[in-house]
Amino acid sequence: MTLAKKILVPFGILIAIWGTLSLYLLFQFADRQRELSRYTDTFLEIHDVNHELANRGRHLETDLLSYALTGDAHMLPSIRSAEAAERVLLEQLSTLTLAGRGKELTEEYIRSRDKVRDMRVQAVEAIRLGDKAAAGFTLDKWMILTRASQAKSEDVNKYHSILLGQHVENGQRLMQRAMEVSTFFAALCILLLLIFSFYLRSSLIRPLAELTRQVRKVTEGDLHIFPAGSLGTDEIGQLTSSFTEMTAKLRHTYRSLEEKAERSAGELAVSQEQFTRAFRDSSLGMCLLTPEGALLEVNAALARMMGYAERDAAQVRPLDIIHAEDQPFIQEQKRAMISGLHDAIQVEVRLLHKRGYAFWALANASLVRDTQGVPLYFIVQVQDIHRRKVEEMAQSEFVALASHQLRTPLTSVRWTLGRALRTLRGKVDDGDMRLLEEARRATVNLAGIIDAMLTISQIEAGKVTVRMEDVCVRDLIQALREEFSGPCKEKRLGVRVDIPPTLTLCTDRRLLRECVSNLFSNAIKYTPPGGSISFEAGEKGSDVRITVSDTGLGIPMHQQERVFSKFFRGDNVVMHEPNGTGLGLYLVATVVRLLRGKATFRSREGEGTVFSILLPKEWRDH
Amino acid sequence: MAPHPFPFMPQPYILLAEDDLTIGEMMRLTLEESGYAVRSVRDGAETLAAVEERAPVLLFLDLLMPKKDGYAVLESLRESGHAFPVVVLSNLSDDRSRQRCTALGAASYFVKSNMDEEALLDLVKEYARRA
Numbered sequence: 001m002t003l004a005k006k007i008l009v010p011f012g013i014l015i016a017i018w019g020t021l022s023l024y025l026l027f028q029f030a031d032r033q034r035e036l037s038r039y040t041d042t043f044l045e046i047h048d049v050n051h052e053l054a055n056r057g058r059h060l061e062t063d064l065l066s067y068a069l070t071g072d073a074h075m076l077p078s079i080r081s082a083e084a085a086e087r088v089l090l091e092q093l094s095t096l097t098l099a100g101r102g103k104e105l106t107e108e109y110i111r112s113r114d115k116v117r118d119m120r121v122q123a124v125e126a127i128r129l130g131d132k133a134a135a136g137f138t139l140d141k142w143m144i145l146t147r148a149s150q151a152k153s154e155d156v157n158k159y160h161s162i163l164l165g166q167h168v169e170n171g172q173r174l175m176q177r178a179m180e181v182s183t184f185f186a187a188l189c190i191l192l193l194l195i196f197s198f199y200l201r202s203s204l205i206r207p208l209a210e211l212t213r214q215v216r217k218v219t220e221g222d223l224h225i226f227p228a229g230s231l232g233t234d235e236i237g238q239l240t241s242s243f244t245e246m247t248a249k250l251r252h253t254y255r256s257l258e259e260k261a262e263r264s265a266g267e268l269a270v271s272q273e274q275f276t277r278a279f280r281d282s283s284l285g286m287c288l289l290t291p292e293g294a295l296l297e298v299n300a301a302l303a304r305m306m307g308y309a310e311r312d313a314a315q316v317r318p319l320d321i322i323h324a325e326d327q328p329f330i331q332e333q334k335r336a337m338i339s340g341l342h343d344a345i346q347v348e349v350r351l352l353h354k355r356g357y358a359f360w361a362l363a364n365a366s367l368v369r370d371t372q373g374v375p376l377y378f379i380v381q382v383q384d385i386h387r388r389k390v391e392e393m394a395q396s397e398f399v400a401l402a403s404h405q406l407r408t409p410l411t412s413v414r415w416t417l418g419r420a421l422r423t424l425r426g427k428v429d430d431g432d433m434r435l436l437e438e439a440r441r442a443t444v445n446l447a448g449i450i451d452a453m454l455t456i457s458q459i460e461a462g463k464v465t466v467r468m469e470d471v472c473v474r475d476l477i478q479a480l481r482e483e484f485s486g487p488c489k490e491k492r493l494g495v496r497v498d499i500p501p502t503l504t505l506c507t508d509r510r511l512l513r514e515c516v517s518n519l520f521s522n523a524i525k526y527t528p529p530g531g532s533i534s535f536e537a538g539e540k541g542s543d544v545r546i547t548v549s550d551t552g553l554g555i556p557m558h559q560q561e562r563v564f565s566k567f568f569r570g571d572n573v574v575m576h577e578p579n580g581t582g583l584g585l586y587l588v589a590t591v592v593r594l595l596r597g598k599a600t601f602r603s604r605e606g607e608g609t610v611f612s613i614l615l616p617k618e619w620r621d622h
Numbered sequence: 623m624a625p626h627p628f629p630f631m632p633q634p635y636i637l638l639a640e641d642d643l644t645i646g647e648m649m650r651l652t653l654e655e656s657g658y659a660v661r662s663v664r665d666g667a668e669t670l671a672a673v674e675e676r677a678p679v680l681l682f683l684d685l686l687m688p689k690k691d692g693y694a695v696l697e698s699l700r701e702s703g704h705a706f707p708v709v710v711l712s713n714l715s716d717d718r719s720r721q722r723c724t725a726l727g728a729a730s731y732f733v734k735s736n737m738d739e740e741a742l743l744d745l746v747k748e749y750a751r752r753a
């Protein structure tokens with residue numbers, strides 16, 4: 001049964017009862033009222049008639065008495081008419097009388113009036129006949145009967161007014177009864193309402209309260225709810241049973257999720273354990289740093305490397321153990337990684353051992369971010385490369401020194417020859433002059449070879465570490481132009497630089513300079529006097545392209561594939577410029593490879609050459 | 623004799639700091655023949671003494687010298703301050719040397735074996751123009 005029925009049916013019953021009772025009472029009342037008004041009308045009529053009769057009676061008395069006194073026969077018609085009227089009235093009265101005692105009394109009264117009339121007639125007769133004795137006698141009797149009749153008239157009136165009073169009283173009593181009944185009914189209704197409310201309570205309010213209680217339990221997190229009592233089949237019952245079902249399902253889901261989470265946590269714990277062990281037991285020094293540079297974790301290997309006991313290592317401030325000279329560079333690298341320029345770096349850096357000395361270390365650092373890209377921490381792996389570095393540096397120093405030692409006498413020879421060529425001009429024959437000139441050129445060549453070999457040996461030994469920085473291309477090339485201004489002027493070569501001043505790329509400055517310098521010196525070497533060299537640079541996608549073009553001798557087609565090989569020199573240039581190293585372009589190729597770029601060229605013999613190097617704008621780790 | 627480019631300064635001279643005899647001699651001859659007053663010194667201490675005595679208008683400075691090397695000279699000059707340009711002429715070509723000299727205030731840096739002695743004259747003219 002639905003809620004609607006549950007509520008409407010009792011309600012309907014209540015209304016029906018009330019309606020019926022009300023109508024019944026109404027009809028009853030209406031009936032009684034009608035009766036009462038009927039009675040009242042009758043009573044009023046009777047009263048009027050009686051009153052009229054009394055009036056007539058009094059007139060008749062007066063008339064008779066005056067006739068008796070005067071003996072005037074002119075009184076007789078009025079007496080007669082009065083008597084006629086009396087008769088009519090008495091007839092009327094008799095029709096009006098109602099059953100019961102009233103009728104009795106009225107008939108008695110009528111009879112008494114008749115008797116009075118009779119006596120009156122006799123008296124009139126006596127008076128008319130002049131029988132004073134009989135007149136007197138009949139008049140007395142008539143007087144007595146009149147008084148008796150009056151009394152009877154009063155009885156009738158009294159009786160009828162009593163009756164009326166009784167009816168009115170009845171009416172009042174009826175109303176009182178009606179009020180009692182309605183009061184009773186009101187009480188009944190209240191009782192029924194109370195019953196109804198009890199009924200509602202069990203049928204509606206309690207189930208709702210129960211449901212609310214369960215919902216609150218679930219809201220607080222307790223999914224263990226069970227229906228209290230039996231559920232009805234109405235909407236609330238359905239709601240409650242659905243809710244209970246839903247909660248049961250939720251409970252199961254929750255439980256299975258908990259199990260899954262436990263499992264995952266277990267798996268995670270295992271993998272975390274593996275990672276932690278890998279970190280802790282690694283023979284490679286490792287540490288975790290916050291993005292601000294504070295130490296999160298440090299493993300035993302690194303602590304040992306730095307000369308600290310493992311428990312002390314955690315207190316060390318990373319910045320304190322980096323050599324002062326290397327700190328700015330490291331800070332820059334850190335900033336570059338946080339800003340997203342590099343994901344990972346490899347640097348050689350000097351660290352300070354606990355005992356106070358510095359040693360060279362190779363540090364690989366990468367930045368770990370969360371899913372939103374926010375930096376979480378740096379993972380840094382450190383290797384002690386001090387011995388290797390020292391050896392390298394010794395080796396480099398040797399090479400540098402050796403180069404220097406080679407260069408010093410070379411400078412002497414070159415400058416001496418240069419000077420000799422000036423001072424001996426005109427004093428020595430052309431043949432000798434030419435030889436001197438050749439000799440001078442050979443020294444230039446030799447200088448170039450020393451330079452090239454120095455650089456190549458460093459690169460090939462892997463001793464050249466790339467130090468990235470933002471390089472302004474135009475500035476670099478302008479500096480080179482100034483450096484080579486002498487040779488350019490000597491050969492009257494026009495140099496043009498067509499590079500936007502804002503063009504920058506992230507690369508190793510000196511290596512880039514070395515590259516472009518080689519291309520420049522090649523261009524100078526292989527361009528006949530009066531020619532021109534131009535530099536251009538621009539962005540090409542995510543790369544920067546730098547081109548060096550000349551109006552020089554060019555490279556023969558059939559030899560173009562060997563251009564970048566060691567000690568290659570084109571057949572055509574050997575004639576014109578016997579003093580080439582053959583190493584310059586090899587150097588360019590090696591350096592460009594180191595800088596993760598590409599070197600290409602276009603050339604036509606006798607017209608000129610265009611060398612291009614393409615370098616990534618940002619340093620990316622592949 | 624070419625007119626020297628510093629006509630309004632009292633006896634301006636170029637200071638040459640070079641320990642190698644031949645090279646030093648070469649430089650001196652080249653410059654003097656073009657009309658410049660030149661003074662040659664052979665080590666770092668002499669260089670600083672000469673500067674203190676009377677500041678040159680230009681200093682060509684070698685790096686590897688006895689007593690005090692070119693770096694020490696540069697450091698000292700930077701400390702005491704100098705109005706004249708210092709051009710480093712060395713046979714070290716490595717980047718570190720170059721950077722270090724630049725950081726210490728050298729106006730420019732050249733590798734001797736990579737230039738002709740005439741380039742000296744161009745340099746002098748260049749710095750005279752800038753002065």
